[in-house]
Amino acid sequence: MTKTLAPAPDATLPASFDPATATIVIVTYNRSHLLRGLLESIVRMDPKPGHVVVVDNASADDTTEVVESFRARLGSELVYRRLEENTGGSGGFSEGMRVAYELGSEWIWLMDDDVEVMPDGLTRMGVWTPRFKSIQGRRYDYDGSEFYWQYRVSPSLGIPIPFAPADFDASGYREMNSGCFEGMFIHRDIVRQVGLPDPRFFIYWDDQTYGWLASRLTTSVIVNEFVLRRTRELKQWDMGIRHLNASSNAYRYYIMRNRGIMKHYFQAHGAYRPVRYTLGTALTFVKELIRLVAVERTVRGTSNLFRGIRDGRRIAADPTWKTMPALDAS
Structure with missing residues (x-):
């Protein structure tokens, strides 16, 4: 900045x-x-x-x-x-x-x-x-x-x-x-x-x-x-004012899986747009591939992205899933 x-x-x-x-x-x-x-x-x-x-x-x-x-x-x-x-x-x-x-x-x-x-x-x-x-x-x-x-x-x-x-x-x-x-x-x-x-x-x-x-x-x-x-140094790809930090297999999994959770929140608040949201998921996947290659210098770890997509779809399709409730007034 x-x-x-x-x-x-x-x-x-x-x-x-x-x-x-x-x-x-x-x-x-x-x-x-x-x-x-x-x-x-x-x-x-x-x-x-x-x-x-x-x-x-x-x-x-x-x-x-x-x-x-x-x-x-x-x-x-x-x-x-x-x-x-x-x-x-x-x-x-x-x-x-x-x-x-x-x-x-x-x-x-x-x-x-x-x-x-x-x-x-x-x-x-x-x-x-x-x-x-x-x-x-x-x-x-x-x-x-x-x-x-x-x-x-x-x-x-x-x-x-x-x-x-x-x-x-x-x-x-x-x-x-x-x-x-x-x-x-x-x-x-x-x-x-x-x-x-x-x-x-x-x-x-x-x-x-x-x-x-x-x-x-x-x-x-x-x-x-x-x-x-x-206070913790992270391996990163410096792109000037922007940069990409190194990630982990856990992050790769959850960044894709949790889009299923986010979908429920956007739906609950009238902001979900299926086509655009699917595009956002694809862009996220591509970004993580770039992170693997450019920052971590490997292509290993893509299986975690695919597992996350699979499990995220299950969450997104669950009709019993509810967002977090508001707290009681105090």
């Missing part, structure tokens, strides 16, 4: 935003060394959130010990949820959002364990809260470059729009109709209406779908505020 950072709209937090009502939700799995770095960055935050919720997807490393070592240092109430099995990022964020919502959090800030938070991150997000209820900040990549995130999607195709403008004007924000759980900052009113993230995705398309649902209820924005930094 743009190389010039827009200053925060105000140097101080608005009176309507209380940092103590915000909760950071972290999902982690067998990456205690990365989680440690994230928790260290939260210790350095000023101001700090009222709560930090760590959802552990049944890690086999020393994640529990790492979390407990920060209990006295965070300056926030720490809530640790260790799940009995790995539910994927989708299940982890669903559980984390549920916990944060039941804590009474006004604002919920979601993030993976492979980022760090800027010390003034909560201030930079908080200054936008009088205007918006679904906010995405920006992040630096592992090498310090500016990460470009595809913040617009085509509902009819069900895929991100890769050529959405990358720069910002004087307003300091752009409207989005997507979402990313690596940095989504969302108000409880929107969570109540949308419901919890769907754990059945396991990984992939879950945050995009959730962000799209949120954008139907409120003006969702990505703001020109750098609030996160990625």
